[in-house]
Amino acid sequence: MYAYQCIYLADVYLCEAGKLLVVPMDGSHWFTMRSVVEKLIERGHELVVVMPEVSWQLGQSLNCTVKSYKTSYTLEDIDRAMKDFAGTHWTVRDDNMVSLWMGSGYNFFELVFSHCRSLFNDKKLVEYLKESSFDAVFVEPFDMCGLIVAKYLSLPSVVFTRAVFCHYLREATQCPNPLSYVPLNFVSSSDVMTFKERVWNHITHFQERLFCHHFFKSVLDFASEVFPEPVTLYDLFSHTSIWLIRTDFVFDYPKPVMPNMVYVGGINCHGGKPLSKATKPGSRTQHGYDPLT
Template sequence: MAPALLPAPLPLCVCLLLASGFAQAGKLLVVPMDGSHWFTMRSVVEKLIQRGHEVVAVMPEVSWQLGQSSNFTVKTYSASYTLEELDQKFKIFADTQWKNQEKNILSVLLGSAIDLFELFFSHCKSLFNNKKLVEYIKESSFDAVFLDPFDVCGLIVAKYFSLPSVVLTRGVACNYVEDGAQCPSPPSYIPRFVSGFSDAMTFTERVQNNIFRLEEHFFCSYLFKKAFEIASDIFQTPTTAYDLFSHTSIWLLRTDFVLDYPRPVMPNMVFIGGINCHRGRLLPKVRCSSTGALRIT
């Protein structure tokens, strides 16, 4: 009997498995965002460290959750605001959300979020004013930047130093994910987050959905105005959202297809929705007795 032939992909798989043992650990630059955004990013960073990767995080001296860690190197830079100012701006923002729950979310955010996020965005200017830190990043030969895009500073760092970027996000307002990834997002079929519509929209709802998208564009031009002004100063040329978001190499989306409506995605978009879930316990063993009753052991 003639020997059975191996499937064509198998030799390639064997080669990859053999070569994986010779893979070298990478050197990763982390540009985190403060607050709850850091919790998920930190869990990913810790897992990367366990796998042998070298991690360096750059962060402002003033923050809520960011701080020193024995697991990875931390490089800090001065901030133009104090912790008291940060707390005050966030309190105004939070109080506004509770008092205006029935109003349009865009009008509410437009009044309360701009001051808070302008304070957030200002720390990136402080980073690039630290010439010693900029020179350190330039000479360290990082393999990639791991970042949260809502802060925008990580996007600026990745583009400035011409480094591949890995973005971790639940989603970005203003359609920046789709625009940056050049991913189709027709408003006639994909409901905007603020609309409350399903993917089975009537003609009237589709018209309203288009209006919501125009409102987002208007809102974002104000919300991210400070960030793009800072980016333009750093690059010494007018910089748009597309200039920054289109530089992204991989999108790690902290969501799942079952939580959102069907929509087009690009090959560099990876769904990792389970990353925020606790590991479940094993199910109990079930035995059937002779009488047909179930017994859990």
């Protein structure tokens, strides 16, 4: 990462730890990001984690500086909204993106998006961030707050994500996107599509453009208050320096990627345990498991 500066001298790498601002997102997003944060701390980097006071998992027992700010919602509010959103998944088809995200999902993410306004309303915290001379910002991009902070502080950003909702990853990285060959999210097609499936893939692409702008409207409205000129989602996403894609390329269909898109597959997996030794060669438990149990 940008915060890790090394030089090669006399056949030895000499490295200097850096100062990193971390803007995480709550929930399952934090489970995987935390493992990287802990490893960065272990390697000597100075980290500052900025998080809302109301959260499920953020910042618990972190051995680094944690800065929190008040939110306009309570834990009960976000629990209720999340319960409604989760219930929608049982009644709406996965490929019906508009129905899935514009109902109770929209209400839930409006709460999530609102915490960035709370961050910037804390003038003392914003002043601290401006004066702290960070090397880079480590962000989870879905709630957009980390991207707004990075652009506001004019710092390089390192995005850590499983995927990016809508089409902004492809556009921000200027990555080729052949719609006739690469199926989009929420489209249950393979990379070998029929003519009808290719047409539907294009239709879904246009639906994304209409839907996603509306979905992130409150984010854009707030970002336009932070910056002197109106900004677009492309402005925020394209500011990213490195994309750490939290998956393995073998799980996705073949598609072009750009040099600053790095697959970090396996980050969600626990380390494997050594297999037990077999007592008899050829026994069904030879490889450490019994297929009949």
